[in-house]
Amino acid sequence: MTTTPEHDERIAKMTFASVYSQYVAKVEKKGGTKEELHEVISWLTGFNELxxxxFIEEKATFKSFFQQATLHPNAHLIKGVICGYRIEAIETPLTQQVRYLDKLVDELAKRRKMETILRIK
Structure with missing residues (x-):
C-alpha cells in the first residue's frame, strides 16, 4: 500500500512525546497501565523506561526514535488495519514502524492478552 510522500513526511516529523501522552490516555481510559504500555513499547523497540x-524530554521525532530502535524480530507479525492502512502492505519502513506501534497500543487498549500483543508463540 502506498502512502503519500506528504503523509510519510508528517509522520517522520511528529514527535514521540506528542503521541506518547495520547497512548497513555488511551490505555488508561480502558483500564490498562503505563507500565503495560512501556512493556509493549520496549518489546517493539528495545528501549527501557529511561x-x-x-526521547520525551528531547521531543524526538518518530524518525529519530525509530532510527535508534532495534525492532523485535517478530514485529513483522503485527498485521491488521490502523488509520485506514493495512500495516503489512505499507511500503515506507518508518510509516510501517509507527503503525506497528499504533496497532500494539490499540490492542493493549482493547485489553488483549499480553502474550497475543507481544506475538509470543
Whole structure:
C-alpha cells in the first residue's frame, strides 16, 4: 500500500512525546497501565523506561526514535488495519514502524492478552 510522500513526511516529523501522552490516555481510559504500555513499547523497540523518558524530554521525532530502535524480530507479525492502512502492505519502513506501534497500543487498549500483543508463540 502506498502512502503519500506528504503523509510519510508528517509522520517522520511528529514527535514521540506528542503521541506518547495520547497512548497513555488511551490505555488508561480502558483500564490498562503505563507500565503495560512501556512493556509493549520496549518489546517493539528495545528501549527501557529511561530511554523513553529521554526521547520525551528531547521531543524526538518518530524518525529519530525509530532510527535508534532495534525492532523485535517478530514485529513483522503485527498485521491488521490502523488509520485506514493495512500495516503489512505499507511500503515506507518508518510509516510501517509507527503503525506497528499504533496497532500494539490499540490492542493493549482493547485489553488483549499480553502474550497475543507481544506475538509470543
Amino acid at each position: 530511554k523513553l523518558q529521554q
